[in-house]
Amino acid sequence: MRYEEYNLEDLFLLAKKGDGTAFEHIVRQTEKQIYNLSLSIVKSNEDAEDLTQETYLRLWRSLPDYKGESAKSYIFRIARNLSIDLIRKRNRTPGSDTVILTADGEFERDIVDHDPDIRPDEAFIRRLTIETVRECISALPPPMRELIVMRDIDGLAYHEIASILEIPEGSVKSRLFRARERLRALIIEKNIL
Amino acid sequence: MSKHSCKKYDFMIDDYIDGLLSDDDVRKLEAHLSTCEDCRQSLRFSIALRNMTRSAALEFPVGLHERIIESVNEDKKAKNVGSKRKIFRLGAISAACMLLCLCCTAVFLMLPGNRKSESKLPPDCPMSEAATDPSAMLPSFNGSVNAPEKGEDEGYTYPVIEEPALSSPEYDENSPEDAAPTPDETCAEPEEVAPNDKNDYEYSSTDAPANPAPDVMTNNSNISDRLENAADAEKSETHPVASPEGVPSARPGGEEITLALLIVSGLLAVASFIAFLISLSSIRTHSSNKENKK
Incomplete structure (x- = not known):
């Protein structure tokens, strides 16, 4: 069986036994997603590269402890924890509005919904550019940015995100909805202004 | 359509795009979309935004993949060196414990009370x-x-x-x-x-x-x-003094200490030798697996 035919969990188990080629395939399959996630949290290309490297080192060292759970959640959790640790160490406050999660997981600040009367028309949609979308994603609070990246850019399933963030799946859906609403509002504000 | 009722359908649009709605909800939403232009516009905007977001991911940095593999390989080498040092240390501890065990045995046997006695009388002599x-x-x-x-x-x-x-x-x-x-x-x-x-x-x-x-x-x-x-x-x-029944013979304290040292060093020697053998076999298994793959 070729390595391309193995799923991620099987590759993890092979790498756990010391198979270096299996580990290389793991890196190849997940490196972009890990980089995007790290970048979404730390907002720095250099830091995101270092964090991506550190994530795979940490994965290699912790493979003996892997017990067959969701491989994607396993590696994303490592990347996320490393990124958050880096932010805490460097006392960074990404963006001007640091959103702090309360004990029950809700955002402390109220999300400013866009004016529901303003609906984007076709012309508006045509004016949208990828750069605008990137800027607006970058301007989101970190928890929202993280969710948008994991779901809409990296394509993780709800249950995988729930496992990484250690929150219920329902909470993932509701937070993601609020994050998308916030992004939509930012884009509309940017385009109107 | 009131904004309040449209808000209910706003929540369903994202799942509709992701294909996660139940058949019943799909029917309800599509029924609403057919009557609400605002919601149809909102759906089009959400689809465009989703596509753009997926494309908004930055290019993966050139050379990062190679750097990742190199750092992991260096870590593997460092671990192997560490394993060899560990085996060497275990071997040294095992040898030291065995030497201590032998010395304790020699000291124990040389102690006066433990020397074999030569009787002047033949063993079958009633005397x-x-x-x-x-x-x-x-x-x-x-x-x-x-x-x-x-x-x-x-x-x-x-x-x-x-x-x-x-x-x-x-x-x-x-x-x-x-x-x-x-x-x-x-x-x-x-x-x-x-x-x-x-x-x-x-x-x-x-x-x-x-x-x-x-x-x-x-x-x-x-x-x-x-x-x-x-x-x-x-x-x-x-002959040693025949002690009355029930009274333990008095031994010098040195013998007891030597005996205890002997037992402890013997156990340590066995344990460290077993650990040494296990480490050696795991290194050999790992090396043979590597060779087979090559």
């Missing part, structure tokens, strides 16, 4: 039993005491006391079980005491008239004392 029990050496006196005879000197003459026949089987006719050992048993006889030689008595001529007749029982007790002393002298050379 060797008697060495631990001096009373066994004492013959039961059944001899006769002759009445004093007139000797050369006028006056009191010392009675001739027959030497107890230790070797004579006829000697003990009353209690055969107390018979002294026979010459056939080829035993070295203990030091003989010849009570019939009057020069052996400590006799002072000035005390002659007052000399009482020697007491036969006293003489016998002298004999038994001498035998006892001889037995003690021999025993102290060859």
Whole structure:
């Protein structure tokens, strides 16, 4: 069986036994997603590269402890924890509005919904550019940015995100909805202004 | 359509785009979309935004993949070196424990109480039993005491006391079980005491008239004392002191410490040697797996 035919969990188990080629395939399959996630949290290309490297080192060292759970959640959790640790160490406050999660997981600040009367028309949609979308994603609070990246850019399933963030799946859906609403509002504000 | 009712459908649009709605909800939403232009516009915007977001991911940095693989390989090498050092350390500890074990064994065996004794008497000699029990050496006196005879000197003459026949089987006719050992048993006889030689008595001529007749029982007790002393002298050379039943023999403290050290070092040697073998076999298995893959 070729390595391309193995799923991620099987590759993890092979790498756990010391198979270096299996580990290389793991890196190849997940490196972009890990980089995007790290970048979404730390907002720095250099830091995101270092964090991506550190994530795979940490994965290699912790493979003996892997017990067959969701491989994607396993590696994303490592990347996320490393990124958050880096932010805490460097006392960074990404963006001007640091959103702090309360004990029950809700955002402390109220999300400013866009004016529901303003609906984007076709012309508006045509004016949208990828750069605008990137800027607006970058301007989101970190928890929202993280969710948008994991779901809409990296394509993780709800249950995988729930496992990484250690929150219920329902909470993932509701937070993601609020994050998308916030992004939509930012884009509309940017385009109107 | 009121904004309040549209808000309900706003929540369903994202799941509709992701294909996560149930058939029933899809029917409801599509029914609403067919009547609400605002919601249809909102759906189009959400689809465009989703597509753009997916494309908004930055390019993966060039060379990062190679750097990741290189850092992991370096970590593997460092781990292997560490494993070899660990094996070497385990081997050294194992050898040191074994050496300590051997030294303790040697010290333990060299201690005075533990040296093997060489008995002067053959093992089947009853006298060797008697060495631990001096009373066994004492013959039961059944001899006769002759009445004093007139000797050369006028006056009191010392009675001739027959030497107890230790070797004579006829000697003990009353209690055969107390018979002294026979010459056939080829035993070295203990030091003989010849009570019939009057020069052996400590006799002072000035005390002659007052000399009482020697007491036969006293003489016998002298004999038994001498035998006892001889037995003690021999025993102290060859046998440990026979301790009464139930009383543990006194050992010097050094032996106990040495024995404890011996046991501990032996256990440590075994444990560290097993760990050394396990580490060695795991390294060999890992190396052979690598070679097979190549």
